[in-house]
Amino acid sequence: MPSNFKYKQLKDYVILCFVLNFLVGSDVEKSILKKKSINFTTIEFEVVSKEGSRNHLIWLHGDENTAKLSINKHLQKYGGTAYLIKSESREVEYKDTRIDPNRIFSRPGSFHALKKFKPEWSPGTLKSALDELDSERKDFLKTIFPDSNGVLIAVHNNFRGYSIKSEIENSTKVSLSQKENPRDFILCTDPSDFKKLSIGRYNVVLQNEPPEKDNGSLSWAALKNGVRYVNVETRLGWLSKQKKMLEFVEESLE
Numbered sequence: 001m002p003s004n005f006k007y008k009q010l011k012d013y014v015i016l017c018f019v020l021n022f023l024v025g026s027d028v029e030k031s032i033l034k035k036k037s038i039n040f041t042t043i044e045f046e047v048v049s050k051e052g053s054r055n056h057l058i059w060l061h062g063d064e065n066t067a068k069l070s071i072n073k074h075l076q077k078y079g080g081t082a083y084l085i086k087s088e089s090r091e092v093e094y095k096d097t098r099i100d101p102n103r104i105f106s107r108p109g110s111f112h113a114l115k116k117f118k119p120e121w122s123p124g125t126l127k128s129a130l131d132e133l134d135s136e137r138k139d140f141l142k143t144i145f146p147d148s149n150g151v152l153i154a155v156h157n158n159f160r161g162y163s164i165k166s167e168i169e170n171s172t173k174v175s176l177s178q179k180e181n182p183r184d185f186i187l188c189t190d191p192s193d194f195k196k197l198s199i200g201r202y203n204v205v206l207q208n209e210p211p212e213k214d215n216g217s218l219s220w221a222a223l224k225n226g227v228r229y230v231n232v233e234t235r236l237g238w239l240s241k242q243k244k245m246l247e248f249v250e251e252s253l254e
């Protein structure tokens with residue numbers, strides 16, 4: 001076989017790869033994502049990471065599908081590390097009850113979360129469940145908190161009733177936009193992040209002082225540990241809105 005034929009074959013192969021890469025670009029990109037999983041006690045999270053942003057993203061409520069889609073799209077574009085809960089419902093099973101995974105990031109929050117669907121516990125069992133959550137929480141937070149001053153971005157959706165108005169009493173600063181729906185908003189815990197985020201078109205609140213009663217939300221745990229935290233909240237189904245808000249956060253807080 002003449003050597004120039006081999007060269008032509010190789011050239012055709014390279015061109016074919018290039019065309020395939022172009023046609024199925026998103027799938028090729030998906031294959032770059034690295035996956036593994038981590039646990040907070042029996043609650044499992046898929047970890048998806050891609051080279052790029054130093055920021056971490058977290059999806060805590062399994063029924064908020066728009067938020068999960070937004071995270072996946074965001075990761076493709078900017079990279080980063082995402083922690084995605086393995087659940088299809090808001091509450092997850094824990095021991096013989098169900099708990100809201102965004103109410104167990106403090107001991108008092110966990111106490112209420114554990115009693116919500118199971119008011120009665122046999123002697124000693126509630127304390128041991130709380131102790132278990134306390135000890136596992138430390139490791140979990142250590143993993144999900146970003147290094148080198150990155151931002152932890154929680155992504156949520158709301159159905160009805162909940163809006164920025166519910167957060168105003170716990171906020172030290174509020175920036176409201178007439179053009180925006182009050183159910184689409186950004187919550188942050190760092191004053192200099194608030195400064196950058198409130199320049200944009202979105203509703204933003206700053207919560208940099210812990211409340212009297214810590215309800216166990218991840219935002220307070222991040223604040224207490226000096227981690228920059230941002231929550232991007234939109235109405236369920238408003239995917240392009242949530243994607244744009246995430247882009248805005250990523251680019252404003254570089």
Ligand SMILES: [Zn+2]
Nearest residue numbers: 061064156157
């Ligand atoms: Zn949520």
